Amino acid sequence: MLSVYFLSLIELQTSAVILAGGFSRRFGNDKGLVVLADKPIVIHVIDRISEVVDEVLLVVSSEDQKKTFEPILENKANLVIDKDESQSPLVGAITGFESAKGEYSLLLPCDTPLVSIQIVQFLLDMCTNKSAVIPRWPSGYIEPLQAVYHTKSALIAAKTALAQGKMKMRAMIDNLRGARYVSTMVLEQLEPRLLTFFNVNTPQDLKKADSLLK
Numbered sequence: 001m002l003s004v005y006f007l008s009l010i011e012l013q014t015s016a017v018i019l020a021g022g023f024s025r026r027f028g029n030d031k032g033l034v035v036l037a038d039k040p041i042v043i044h045v046i047d048r049i050s051e052v053v054d055e056v057l058l059v060v061s062s063e064d065q066k067k068t069f070e071p072i073l074e075n076k077a078n079l080v081i082d083k084d085e086s087q088s089p090l091v092g093a094i095t096g097f098e099s100a101k102g103e104y105s106l107l108l109p110c111d112t113p114l115v116s117i118q119i120v121q122f123l124l125d126m127c128t129n130k131s132a133v134i135p136r137w138p139s140g141y142i143e144p145l146q147a148v149y150h151t152k153s154a155l156i157a158a159k160t161a162l163a164q165g166k167m168k169m170r171a172m173i174d175n176l177r178g179a180r181y182v183s184t185m186v187l188e189q190l191e192p193r194l195l196t197f198f199n200v201n202t203p204q205d206l207k208k209a210d211s212l213l214k
Helices: 002-010 041-052 063-073 089-099 117-126 151-163 169-174 203-213
Strands: 014-019 055-060 078-081 104-109 132-136 147-150 179-183
Touching: 014 041, 014 089, 041 055, 041 063, 041 104, 041 117, 055 063, 055 089, 063 078, 078 089, 089 104, 089 151, 089 169, 104 117, 104 151, 117 132, 117 147, 117 179, 147 151, 151 169
Parallel strands: 014 055, 014 104, 055 078, 132 179
Antiparallel strands: 104 147, 132 147
16 A cells, blocks of 8 residues: 555656637537537547546636536536637746646647547656656657646746747747657557547538548
8 A cells, every 4th residue: 555655756747638619610619619429529529538648728818718617527627717819829838827726738630539648648657757748740840739848847848939029839849948759660569550649620521530430
């Protein structure tokens, strides 16, 4: 029992920050609320990652948006509202990092219903003693919205970028020291089709996601 107690002390607490502040013109409403296989897209994301993190935060842009998400969450996530009305992923990340209790935070968009638990766990495991672990494609393109960050370090880096008038996630990452990049070719060993990065941006994407889930 004593060894289990000490093991629990050294385990890193993790948070998931899901960004749901954007409005989708293609769907005519909040993308996270779009129904896929009988439940909202954002619930697919939450259900998948809840088993590998200690808390889930859903970041929305306004009190009105909060009211639309509350009925579907059933206490599966804590809702937090952006302090800034710019609806930028960077601002959403700042809001999430400020509220997160975990030493490390997984950052995700609300429209990736096929997010891979295996890849998420791998990124969390790789982040120890790093400021971030970020997937990178062979082309050099990175996935800052499906990455793990040291919460306090990322918060400082994001606020620095915002103070400089820079609104892109890349500006936050440029301010981080000790970030680790993981090739998607490595991640393919865990999830060969890399559907974890599949975003539902259009009605056609929704149909494809439905087919993939079936």
